[in-house]
Amino acid sequence: MLEFDKLSLNVPTTTKKRVVIIGGGFGGVNVAKNLDSRDFQVVLFDKQNYHAFWPLLYQVATAGLEPDSIAEPLRKLFGNKADFHFRLVRVTGVNPVEKSVKTLIGDLHYDYLVIAAGSKSNFFGNxxxxxxxxxxxxxxxxxxxxxxxxxxxxxxxxxxxxxxxxxxxxxxxxxxxxxxxxxxxxxxxxxxxxxxxxxxxxxxxxxxxxxxxxxxxxxxxxxxxxxxxxxxxxxxxxxxxxxxxxxxxxxxxxxxxxxxxxxxxxxxxxxxGVTGSMIDGIPAESIERGRILVNEFNEVQGLTNIFAIGDIAYMKGGDPAFPNGHPGVAQPAIQQGERLAKNFGQLVRNRDMQPFRYFNKGNLAIVGRNRAVADLPGGVHLGGFLAWVTWLFVHIFYLIGFRSKLVVLSNWIYRFFTYQRGTRLIIRPFVRKDDKVAQEFLVKNEMV
Ligand SMILES: Cc1cc2nc3c(=O)[nH]c(=O)nc-3n(C[C@H](O)[C@H](O)[C@H](O)COP(=O)(O)OP(=O)(O)OC[C@H]3O[C@@H](n4cnc5c(N)ncnc54)[C@H](O)[C@@H]3O)c2cc1C
Incomplete structure (x- = not known):
């Protein structure tokens, strides 16, 4: 049994302000990336050890791409960042009074907390x-x-x-x-x-x-x-x-x-549909429609030094152009992460934070080869080949890491010419529904 320093999770003590981030998705990664290590110690918690590019997840599900071509290990992503600490652990709650984050293997004190835990599937109680x-x-x-x-x-x-x-x-x-x-x-x-x-x-x-x-x-x-x-x-x-x-x-x-x-x-x-991946300890008054209510600085309503960004955040009335909050897509999470990192820089210099304003770069969706749609700023709508090419370039551009860009691009070129899907592998126990013995074995061993 591994022993952990339960009070600090083996994170070194520091005289700098400690920013604890829950979630290494689009929002969390952009806070961490943009924080200055001379001013802050950054601790990132995630229950998975990679940052994933979810817009291409459907291609993994339909045998078009391998999982590792749309994901990058978080330790690799921040390998060169000073005073950055990643811990692979599920956060179970926060204690705003003690200013601590609770995880399955111990607690950690924060100066500023960023909740960027994203969303999960919503089955509407069914x-x-x-x-x-x-x-x-x-x-x-x-x-x-x-x-x-x-x-x-x-x-x-x-x-x-x-x-x-x-x-x-x-x-x-x-x-x-x-x-x-x-x-x-x-x-x-x-x-x-x-x-x-x-x-x-x-x-x-x-x-x-x-x-x-x-x-x-x-x-x-x-x-x-x-x-x-x-x-x-x-x-x-x-x-x-x-x-x-x-x-x-x-x-x-x-x-x-x-x-x-x-x-x-x-x-x-x-x-x-989706709903926020809620963290215990956030008061009920700060939650609406499954998301955490935040002001124009992404500060959680009713709490100090706790911020929420991305899918889990509901900026109700904070951004004049989006009075009912922002869409649950990658760009608001990325832009809120960048803005929040800059605002932390303002806070350590005793300056005022700047409110978040979302810049909508447009929306894209793809149906298949030569079939896509794009709503671009200025009321421009594209369809067909043009939208399809736009979709391909935008997705390659936003993929994190040169290796992922190269792997995905070469995969797409191969598919374009061959119409093939390279990863048609069944990787889970293959059991027929009428094979009762095997079914029982899987259930007993918690393999289903
Ligand atoms: C299948 C799919 C397709 C999508 N397609 C598009 C698209 O085409 N265009 C677009 O703009 N957006 C798309 N989105 C939405 C986009 O991915 C999200 O809006 C974006 O990821 C939100 O960023 P986030 O940082 O809030 O959350 P995420 O990127 O989801 O990151 C949340 C992170 O928090 C971690 N986490 C959660 N709970 C805990 C916990 N308790 N403890 C520790 N870690 C935790 C998770 O492991 C995850 O790494 C898609 C999403 C999905 C699922």
Whole structure:
């Protein structure tokens, strides 16, 4: 059993101000990167040891990219930064009175605390759906989903029961936002270009992809024109879109829609919403709609020296152009991280902090090859090839690290010419549903 210094987590004592950051995502990394080591000791906690580029997660889930091409180890990212300390640990709570952060292996005192813990899938209290659906929020989700998709085709190719085969070939994606649209498009392209070669005995005209959205259009956060273009692209790829439709229940076998319609499916992909990854110790008055209320400086309402940024933060009324808070995308998290680091610099010099103002650089979404949409500043809307190329360049540009850029780019070039997906590997215990002995073994050993 390893012994830890429980009071300090082996972080050296310091005379500088200590900034503790919870979460090494888009927000947290940009605070840490922009803090001056001469003024601050920086301690970063994350429950995973890498920073991930979530916008490309769907490509891991659909066998287009390997996980390590969209992630960078946090220790590597900050290898050259002085007085920077990373601890791989889950934060369990904060104590604003003692000014300490609680983790599973001990507590640490902070001068300034930054909560950048992001968000998690929101199942809106439906435990049944939570139990059986496949979310897409973490790297493990993407790998699990990739295995699930491939396992369905393996099983569909050997079953003699047409009903079971159909339920293996029905894929239901819930949520018509960017993640749902990208997943649907990517699976449809697999159906067209990849799967018929791998499974020559399977009739892929029987494979159905359903996209279920509660509102009256896909891509609700984008301009209606982009939604309309995207709707057309999805239909061209043979995706069945169900708008103004909600899912009622799912028992792992049958998706029941609120309309009463039932779809037999082994795979329900949940991309229908997120809520903040809340940390214990934040008073209830400082939380609204699952996120932490902050002022224009990202300071948590009612607390001192505690700040929240990114997906978990709700800047209600703080930014005049965004009175209802910022969209839950990467740019607000990045820009809030940068602004907050500068504001910490102001604080140690006893100067006033500057309020955060979000600069919207535009929104992009991709359906597939030559099919993408872009809402750019100035009311410019792009579609088709131009938006697709813009999407490719923006994503390469924002990927962290030269190695990731190179790996992803070479992967895309290979795919462009061959239509192939290189990582069609099932990496999880392969167990048939009717293999009771193996099922029991997995449950007993907590492997499912
Ligand atoms: C599948 C998917 C696709 C997306 N596509 C796009 C897109 O195309 N464009 C776009 O702009 N945005 C996209 N987003 C949204 C974007 O990724 C988020 O808005 C952004 O990551 C928010 O940054 P953040 O720093 O708040 O959180 P994150 O980047 O999620 O980082 C949070 C970090 O906190 C850590 N953490 C959480 N809880 C704890 C804890 N208790 N203890 C320790 N560590 C903890 C997590 O491990 C994680 O590393 C997508 C998100 C997903 C999931």
């Amino acid at each position: 435990k049944e759906i939570q139990k059986y659906a496949f979310p897409l929020k973490q790297m493990t989700d993407a790998l699990n989903l990739r295995s699930q998709l491939l396992q369905c085709f393996e099983q569909a190719s050997i079953t003699r029961d047409p009903e079971i085969q159909q339920s293996l070939l029905n894929f239901v994606i819930v949520g018509g936002g960017p993640t749902g649209v990208e997943m649907a498009g990517s699976i449809a392209e697999m159906r067209k270009h990849v799967l018929p070669n791998d499974y020559p005995g399977l009739d892929f005209s029987k494979m159905n992809i359903y996209l279920v959205e509660g509102l009256d259009r896909v891509l609700p956060p984008m301009d209606p024109e982009s939604s309309k273009t995207t709707h057309g692209y999805l239909e061209e790829l043979g995706i069945e879109i169900k708008l103004k439709t909600l899912v009622d229940t799912y028992d792992g076998e049958t998706v029941v829609l609120k309309t009463g319609e039932q779809i037999k499916s082994q795979t329900l992909i949940w991309a229908a």
